[in-house]
Amino acid sequence: MNYLLTLILALSLWHSKAPDVYRAKFETTAGSFVIEVHHDWSPHAADRFYELIRDKYYDDSRFFRAVPGHWVQFGIAGDPKVAQKWRHKTFPDDTLIQHNTAGFIGFSNTAPGTRSTQVYINLADNTRNDKEAAFAPFGKVVEGWDVVQKIYGGYGEGSGGGMRAGHQDKMFEGGNAYLDREFPKLDKLIRATIEK
Numbered sequence: 001m002n003y004l005l006t007l008i009l010a011l012s013l014w015h016s017k018a019p020d021v022y023r024a025k026f027e028t029t030a031g032s033f034v035i036e037v038h039h040d041w042s043p044h045a046a047d048r049f050y051e052l053i054r055d056k057y058y059d060d061s062r063f064f065r066a067v068p069g070h071w072v073q074f075g076i077a078g079d080p081k082v083a084q085k086w087r088h089k090t091f092p093d094d095t096l097i098q099h100n101t102a103g104f105i106g107f108s109n110t111a112p113g114t115r116s117t118q119v120y121i122n123l124a125d126n127t128r129n130d131k132e133a134a135f136a137p138f139g140k141v142v143e144g145w146d147v148v149q150k151i152y153g154g155y156g157e158g159s160g161g162g163m164r165a166g167h168q169d170k171m172f173e174g175g176n177a178y179l180d181r182e183f184p185k186l187d188k189l190i191r192a193t194i195e196k
Contacts, residue, residue: 017043018050023142023195028063029188030151033144034195035105035121042094042138045107045115049138050194052117057086058192062179064160064171066153066187071126073108073160074189075118076168078176086117087172094136100126103145104137121148151187159183 017039024035039046052058057077065073077083093112098104100122107115112134121141129135141148159179160171170178179186 018046022046022050024049024053024139024192025195026058026144026192027190028147028151029190031144031147033147034142035139036142037139038098041097042106042136044091044094045136045138048091048107048115048117049119052086053192053194056191057082057117058189060176060191061189062176062183062186063151063189064179064183064186065120065157066151067123067156068153069124071120071123072148072151072153073118073120075108076160076171076175077117080173080175083117083172083175088116090114090116093134094138096130096136098137098140100129100135100137103141103148105139105141106135106137109134123149152185154185155183159186 018037020039022037024037026033026035037046037049052075058074059078061074061076061078063072063074064076065071077086090113093115100106102122102124105119105121106129108118108120109115112132115134122137159182160168
């Protein structure tokens with residue numbers, strides 16, 4: 001009986017609300033950077049990002065869409081089974097509080113109500129995306145901005161664009177094996193952790 005009670009308690013804590021402010025460290029092949037997340041900027045997004053990091057979803061994945069002067073995108077798990085499990089687990093949109101300017105991070109989407117796991121970091125002023133509430137930033141790069149800016153962008157949209165056009169199926173089906181074969185220069189996201 002104690003085991004069942006412990007399991008129930010652990011599960012309830014696992015899916016609890018993220019802290020009001022937390023920092024997430026990302027170790028990559030380009031170096032390390034830290035994102036500070038503010039729950040009040042985008043509560044649903046802050047909770048989902050916290051859950052994904054604690055679940056190690058982003059570990060051993062790729063920065064599959066990097067467009068210099070625009071954005072860097074990641075968030076498809078390297079293991080296809082894990083990526084497929086989360087692909088359609090959407091969560092509600094948030095009200096826009098912060099703007100899509102350099103250093104701010106938000107969840108990618110194809111339409112309102114479709115955010116799930118993919119995120120983008122703005123490399124420049126992308127406030128044109130502010131008109132869509134689904135692009136509500138939830139955090140900002142506070143350390144390692146130089147690292148984010150040097151993530152390999154030589155493939156541009158070719159290695160991972162097309163979320164809205166449905167061109168990401170090969171990434172979901174083949175994971176890291178597909179990306180490493182077809183786009184070997186992509187930087188790797190080694191691990192993401194919540195800083196204590």
